[in-house]
Amino acid sequence: MKLVIGLDGHSSGESALAFAKDLAGKTPLCELIVVYVIEWSPFSFQTAEENAQRHKRREEEIALARERVVDPAVAALRDAGLEARAIVRHGDVADTIDNIAHAEGASQIIVARNSAGGLTSRLFGSSTANLVMTARVPVTVVA
Amino acid sequence: MKTSIQTLFAAALLLAGTLPAQAQEAAPSIGDRVNDAFATFTGPFVSFIFAPIPGTGFPWIVMWLVIGATVFTVYFSAVQFRFFGHAVALVKGDYSDPNDAGEVSHFQALATALSGTVGLGNIAGVAVAVGIGGPGATFWMILAGLLGMASKFTECTLGVKYRNEYEDGTVSGGPMYYISKGFDELGLPGGKILAVLFSVFCILGALGGGNMFQANQAHVQITQITGDYPGLITGFIFAAVVFLVIVGGIKSIARVTEKVVPFMGLMYVGAALIVLVVNYDLIGWAFGQIFAGAFTGLGVAGGFVGALIQGFRRAAFSNEAGVGSAAIAHSAVKTKEPITEGFVSLLEPLIDTVVICTMTALVIIISQQLMIDQATGNYMLNEAGDAIATVDGNSGVALTSAAFGSAIGWFPYVLSLAVVLFAFSTMISWSYYGLKAWTYLFGEGKTTELIFKLIFCVFIVIGAAASLGPVIDFSDAAIFAMAVVNIFCLYFLMKVVRAELNNYSARLKSGEIRKFSH
Numbered sequence: 075m076k077l078v079i080g081l082d083g084h085s086s087g088e089s090a091l092a093f094a095k096d097l098a099g100k101t102p103l104c105e106l107i108v109v110y111v112i113e114w115s116p117f118s119f120q121t122a123e124e125n126a127q128r129h130k131r132r133e134e135e136i137a138l139a140r141e142r143v144v145d146p147a148v149a150a151l152r153d154a155g156l157e158a159r160a161i162v163r164h165g166d167v168a169d170t171i172d173n174i175a176h177a178e179g180a181s182q183i184i185v186a187r188n189s190a191g192g193l194t195s196r197l198f199g200s201s202t203a204n205l206v207m208t209a210r211v212p213v214t215v216v217a
Numbered sequence: 218m219k220t221s222i223q224t225l226f227a228a229a230l231l232l233a234g235t236l237p238a239q240a241q242e243a244a245p246s247i248g249d250r251v252n253d254a255f256a257t258f259t260g261p262f263v264s265f266i267f268a269p270i271p272g273t274g275f276p277w278i279v280m281w282l283v284i285g286a287t288v289f290t291v292y293f294s295a296v297q298f299r300f301f302g303h304a305v306a307l308v309k310g311d312y313s314d315p316n317d318a319g320e321v322s323h324f325q326a327l328a329t330a331l332s333g334t335v336g337l338g339n340i341a342g343v344a345v346a347v348g349i350g351g352p353g354a355t356f357w358m359i360l361a362g363l364l365g366m367a368s369k370f371t372e373c374t375l376g377v378k379y380r381n382e383y384e385d386g387t388v389s390g391g392p393m394y395y396i397s398k399g400f401d402e403l404g405l406p407g408g409k410i411l412a413v414l415f416s417v418f419c420i421l422g423a424l425g426g427g428n429m430f431q432a433n434q435a436h437v438q439i440t441q442i443t444g445d446y447p448g449l450i451t452g453f454i455f456a457a458v459v460f461l462v463i464v465g466g467i468k469s470i471a472r473v474t475e476k477v478v479p480f481m482g483l484m485y486v487g488a489a490l491i492v493l494v495v496n497y498d499l500i501g502w503a504f505g506q507i508f509a510g511a512f513t514g515l516g517v518a519g520g521f522v523g524a525l526i527q528g529f530r531r532a533a534f535s536n537e538a539g540v541g542s543a544a545i546a547h548s549a550v551k552t553k554e555p556i557t558e559g560f561v562s563l564l565e566p567l568i569d570t571v572v573i574c575t576m577t578a579l580v581i582i583i584s585q586q587l588m589i590d591q592a593t594g595n596y597m598l599n600e601a602g603d604a605i606a607t608v609d610g611n612s613g614v615a616l617t618s619a620a621f622g623s624a625i626g627w628f629p630y631v632l633s634l635a636v637v638l639f640a641f642s643t644m645i646s647w648s649y650y651g652l653k654a655w656t657y658l659f660g661e662g663k664t665t666e667l668i669f670k671l672i673f674c675v676f677i678v679i680g681a682a683a684s685l686g687p688v689i690d691f692s693d694a695a696i697f698a699m700a701v702v703n704i705f706c707l708y709f710l711m712k713v714v715r716a717e718l719n720n721y722s723a724r725l726k727s728g729e730i731r732k733f734s735h
Contacts, residue, residue, distance in 0.1 A: 114319050119325070121475055125550075126389065126549045129386040163315075
């Protein structure tokens with residue numbers, strides 16, 4: 075069985091990780107895929123100079139996400155004797171997590187309740203809410 | 218050696234720009250004399266670039282751009298029409314590998330290049346074309362835009378194919394790179410010299426048409442609302458903001474501009490559509506005027522040839538097809554297939570000229586700002602006899618503004634804001650084009666880049682503060698001189714693009730290249 079854990083870099087992600095760890099510990103041959111999505115749209119506007127440096131910036135963003143978020147999470151899961159790996163991607167958070175889960179054949183997506191609040195999430199919905207509404211794989215939202 | 222040449226070049230550029238300004242502040246007569254001296258010095262070059270073909274009033278440089286665009290259209294068997302649908306699919310991201318997410322998308326490269334071209338040419342340039350050449354100029358403008366799509370396709374494919382990708386992940390591309398590398402690859406001599414020549418013209422064009430002209434026109438536009446005040450103030454404010462962006466690295470200002478400019482562009486097209494919808498009964502008549510004027514002139518100065526010259530000339534000024542500037546902007550895209558960026562770039566003249574310029578022209582025609590002699594049905598000429606008489610005697614931006622204002626009373630204020638923002642975004646784009654040419658000549662490096670950026674900011678102040686007709690003429694000539702070098706080299710390099718096109722088409726047909734399911 076494969077479980078996809080979506081992290082957003084906030085402390086609330088810890089609860090998703092703990093829930094997945096607990097679930098995987100009770101399930102034989104369970105693989106955990108820790109996913110971190112860097113919010114990005116191919117339809118945003120950039121200056122020519124930003125474009126010229128984009129590849130470099132992308133590499134830096136991925137390295138930072140690995141170093142600060144996913145690598146420590148994967149290390150913690152492996153220390154607990156679980157099989158785990160990490161994926162870092164750019165894109166729309168909900169779409170990308172769903173696409174990865176679908177492509178990997180995961181049986182479940184585990185995410186934390188979105189920590190971001192405020193006007194933006196009220197207007198456009200949080201990434202978690204979007205994922206719950208659009209995912210093709212069962213989603214568990216951890217409080 | 219390189220540093221001393223760089224310092225000399227910088228000093229010469231600064232001298233060329235600051236002398237007139239300093240002189241003008243001291244005494245206008247001296248300023249005039251310096252301007253005259255500058256005009257005398259650069260005059261032969263300007264006259265050469267804009268010289269008419271003997272026996273006609275047709276500037277050869279416009280013919281050079283149109284012939285180039287026609288040759289590329291024929292050579293690539295009307296690529297702009299055959300691959301139009303594919304270009305749209307590429308921009309939508311249908312062929313983008315999801316694993317490349319986070320890199321520069323086709324849409325972003327196109328939007329960046331467009332923000333450098335959509336601007337005064339679409340607002341003021343079209344008014345000049347229609348004001349002098351009559352509605353018929355629109356027909357030739359559209360034709361030039363359609364043909365120019367093939368020029369963009371050729372130069373932008375080469376821009377990506379021969380770009381430099383550095384170890385730190387940054388990229389530099391553009392005509393100077395494809396000319397030198399492409400000529401070397403084909404075993405042709407003179408690539409380096411032509412690339413250097415292109416770079417020199419590109420720097421001068423960036424400081425002139427891409428900077429001083431923009432600052433100057435933005436100031437003129439602001440004073441129409443606020444009343445007259447010294448251009449030095451506008452110049453310092455613009456220079457300070459541009460300085461913060463390009464030297465200070467305050468990306469947020471550029472980001473805001475890059476978001477606001479497309480919005481203003483959409484708002485401009487939206488307002489034009491409103492004017493057209495409100496006057497829907499006149500649209501048929503307007504197109505009738507465009508077609509009739511294209512072949513008869515409808516009484517404009519120079520007849521239908523006058524309409525043709527204005528249409529072709531303003532289209533070339535607006536979409537920059539064949540100039541080579543867009544190849545610099547497009548070269549940052551992430552793609553394994555250089556030709557895909559060529560397909561995407563061919564949408565640029567379509568959006569800039571065929572859509573936006575035509576909208577402006579239709580609004581001017583439909584608003585009936587151009588005066589018609591009811592007895593003959595022909596347009597009436599002004600007192601000087603060099604342009605069509607308008608209701609309030611307006612020309613340029615003021616004519617466009619009056620045309621929109623006749624239907625939407627408050628729109629001239631929005632238009633003024635749009636002109637200022639377009640000018641700012643064009644400056645940011647050209648600062649990058651000039652910088653790339655500068656670093657090609659003097660090498661990449663923080664100090665080298667800083668020298669150019671500071672020169673660029675100084676020229677903003679000069680452009681806004683002084684009335685520098687000869688300098689601006691020279692700068693415009695420099696932009697078109699870029700096209701002389703660029704199109705000349707494209708004739709040698711177009712076979713490289715055809716090989717890419719044949720190879721890509723075959724793989725597209727066989728299904729080897731297919732859409733990604735997102």
